[in-house]
Amino acid sequence: MHSPSPARGRRPPRLPLAAQVLLGLILGFAVGLALPALGSGASRAVLAVAEPIGALFVNAIRMTVIPLVVASLVVAVATAPDPRVVGAIGARSLIAFVAIVVAGAVFGAFIAPALFALSPLPADASAALRAAPGAAPAAAAAAMPSVGQWIVDLVPANPFRAASDGAMLPLIVFALALGFALPRISRERGEPVVRFFEGITDAMILLVRWVLAFAPLGVFALAVPLAMRAGGSAAGALVSYVVVSIVLTAGFALVVLYPLASIGGRTSLARFTRACLPPQAVAFGSRSSMAALPAMIESARDRLALGATITGFFLPLSTATFRAGSAVQQTVAVVFAAHLFGVQLDVARLATIAITVALTTFGIPAIPGGSILVLAPVLVAARVPPEAIGVLLAVDTIPDMFRTTVNVTGHMSVATLLERREVRSETTAGDG
Numbered sequence: 044m045h046s047p048s049p050a051r052g053r054r055p056p057r058l059p060l061a062a063q064v065l066l067g068l069i070l071g072f073a074v075g076l077a078l079p080a081l082g083s084g085a086s087r088a089v090l091a092v093a094e095p096i097g098a099l100f101v102n103a104i105r106m107t108v109i110p111l112v113v114a115s116l117v118v119a120v121a122t123a124p125d126p127r128v129v130g131a132i133g134a135r136s137l138i139a140f141v142a143i144v145v146a147g148a149v150f151g152a153f154i155a156p157a158l159f160a161l162s163p164l165p166a167d168a169s170a171a172l173r174a175a176p177g178a179a180p181a182a183a184a185a186a187m188p189s190v191g192q193w194i195v196d197l198v199p200a201n202p203f204r205a206a207s208d209g210a211m212l213p214l215i216v217f218a219l220a221l222g223f224a225l226p227r228i229s230r231e232r233g234e235p236v237v238r239f240f241e242g243i244t245d246a247m248i249l250l251v252r253w254v255l256a257f258a259p260l261g262v263f264a265l266a267v268p269l270a271m272r273a274g275g276s277a278a279g280a281l282v283s284y285v286v287v288s289i290v291l292t293a294g295f296a297l298v299v300l301y302p303l304a305s306i307g308g309r310t311s312l313a314r315f316t317r318a319c320l321p322p323q324a325v326a327f328g329s330r331s332s333m334a335a336l337p338a339m340i341e342s343a344r345d346r347l348a349l350g351a352t353i354t355g356f357f358l359p360l361s362t363a364t365f366r367a368g369s370a371v372q373q374t375v376a377v378v379f380a381a382h383l384f385g386v387q388l389d390v391a392r393l394a395t396i397a398i399t400v401a402l403t404t405f406g407i408p409a410i411p412g413g414s415i416l417v418l419a420p421v422l423v424a425a426r427v428p429p430e431a432i433g434v435l436l437a438v439d440t441i442p443d444m445f446r447t448t449v450n451v452t453g454h455m456s457v458a459t460l461l462e463r464r465e466v467r468s469e470t471t472a473g474d475g
Contacts, residue, residue, distance in 0.1 A: 060255065061440045067259035068437035071266025072278055078271045086271065093267040100261025101429050103254045105419045109206050111247035112406040112417055113218045114240040119364060119405060120222025121237045136357060136365075139457045143299070144370040144404050148397035150295050151374030155287055156393075159382040162283045164276050211420040212395065215402045251416060258436060265433035277383070281438050284379040288372050288442040295371045296449045300456040308459030310347065318346035319455050326451040330443045332362045335451050343455065349462045357461060361454040366404045368449030369414045372442055373400045377421055380431035388425065396425050414446060415439050 058066070078086045199205040199213035206214055225233045269277050305312045322338035329335065339358050343349040377396050381388050388396070399421050407414050415436050422429050 060258065063259040064262050064437050065440065067261075067263035068266050068434070071263040072270040074263075075267040075270025075272075076275065078267070090268055090271070093264040097261060097264035097268070097430060097433065100254070100257060100264065101419070101432060103257075103261075104251075104416055104432060105423075105429060107247045107250045107254065108417055108419045109211075109214065110243055111251065112211070112403060112420075113206075113214055114243035114247065115406040116215060116218040117222040117225070117240045118237060118244055120219055121225040121233075121240075135461055136360065136457070139460065140361075140365045140405075141401075143303075143367050143453060143457070144365070144401040145398065146299060147295050147367050147370035148374045148401040149394075150299075151291055151371040152378065152393040152397040154291060155375045155378040156382070156388065158287045158290070159283065159379060162280065164273065164280060164383065164385070211403065211424055212399045214420075215399070215406075218406075219402075258433075262433045262437040265430055266437070269430075269434060273383075280379075280383055281434065284375075284435075285438055285441050287379070288375050289445050291375055292368050292372045292442070292445045292449050295367070296452045300367060300449070300452050304456040304459040308456070308463045310459050310463075314347070315455070315459060318342040319452055322451045322455065323448050326447045327444050330440075330447045332366070332447055332450045332454070335447075336362050339451060339454055339458075343458055347455075347459060347462075349458055353458050353462050357458055358454060361457060364405055365453060365457070366407060366414070366446075366450045367453030367456075368446040369404045369407060370401050371449070372446040373404065373414055373418055373421075376415065376418055376435050376442075377425055377427065380422055380427045380435065381425060383431060383434075384428050386425065386427050392425060396421060399424060414443070 074089070078089055196210075197213055197216050199210065199217055202214060202217045205217070225237055227233075273280075301312060301315065304310055304315045308315070319342070321342055322335040325335040325338050326332060336358065339362070340354045343358060344354050374397055377400065378388065378393075380386075400418075403417050403421065404414075407417055415432065418435070419429050419432050422431060
């Protein structure tokens with residue numbers, strides 16, 4: 044009797060996409076570091092192939108990001124529950140979300156530069172990167188507009204031109220205004236428009252997944268010229284990026300989110316910490332806030348004794364829209380990209396990056412690496428070469444684990460705070 048071979052007809056298991064992308068980065072660095080030893084002729088031949096492939100990959104990402112962010116923000120605002128229906132907790136949620144993501148982005152924008160300055164790239168490597176095709180143009184040194192002009196530019200006179208120029212912040216203002224207006228016109232006119240933007244969102248997410256299927260090749264093509272021009276210092280810079288991302292993302296949770304729950308939510312720090320551990324473990328392993336939602340609901344209900352409004356309404360809403368960790372880590376990513384390519388960021392440009400990143404977090408697609416993908420227009424606005432996005436994507440797995448864990452901590456922290464405020468409001472109303 045012949046026993047069937049279990050291996051026959053089976054395909055060998057494929058590496059996860061994150062591992063494939065990291066492998067592409069490593070191979071790209073290896074090839075780029077070896078090119079100078081092969082002579083200028085071989086180097087030019089390899090670069091003639093690698094640079095167009097890398098540019099195509101970056102352009103494919105940029106092609107999807109602006110429609111995705113605008114459409115998802117329109118849908119999020121247009122379909123959000125009316126605070127008059129769900130009570131004051133809806134308005135308080137929005138206030139807390141905006142305040143925390145802005146604080147997180149500012150935290151990252153003004154601390155990360157000092158940390159990256161501790162490990163500067165050699166001057167010749169920075170100069171080579173700036174001189175590379177597609178690197179930061181001369182306009183990078185242009186002065187920022189005055190405060191008054193910056194405020195005026197927030198409202199785009201022509202949203203289509205803003206999209207063409209990659210001006211993300213005015214586009215976000217337009218998307219928020221449109222999303223706010225749609226539910227306030229007649230249903231037969233407003234609902235088809237909302238469904239149109241829902242279709243755009245779904246289609247763009249599918250396109251992003253198709254683009255990400257080629258991420259290993261794209262990252263390889265981007266890493267080859269980066270390693271050849273910056274040498275081994277670029278690899279060291281990537282290590283510093285991962286370390287700074289972890290330190291600042293975790294630091295924001297310790298400095299802001301835990302005290303917010305403990306002091307604002309009147310909950311002991313030990314109790315809140317224990318309640319956060321189960322959903323944090325799921326988030327860290329899965330890199331998905333949505334996967335951690337059941338554990339969040341269970342911990343909020345059983346360990347923190349939060350009410351049904353919080354567990355049934357707020358936590359699902361928060362998981363879909365609020366990302367405290369992403370606000371910090373995305374800003375660190377933009378600052379690092381500027382550091383890598385030698386782009387100077389003054390206070391005004393750092394403030395613009397922080398505000399744009401904070402608002403963009405509400406439109407992050409629910410896919411692995413989604414936080415990094417929406418950085419493309421922010422990089423363009425900061426005059427940083429968008430090619431940096433491929434390198435950031437390649438090393439995003441570890442920062443994403445911490446980023447998602449802090450996102451979950453933010454959900455639990457604000458839930459605890461809002462529960463305390465809700466109980467206080469009910470008590471005050473009862474006393475009246």
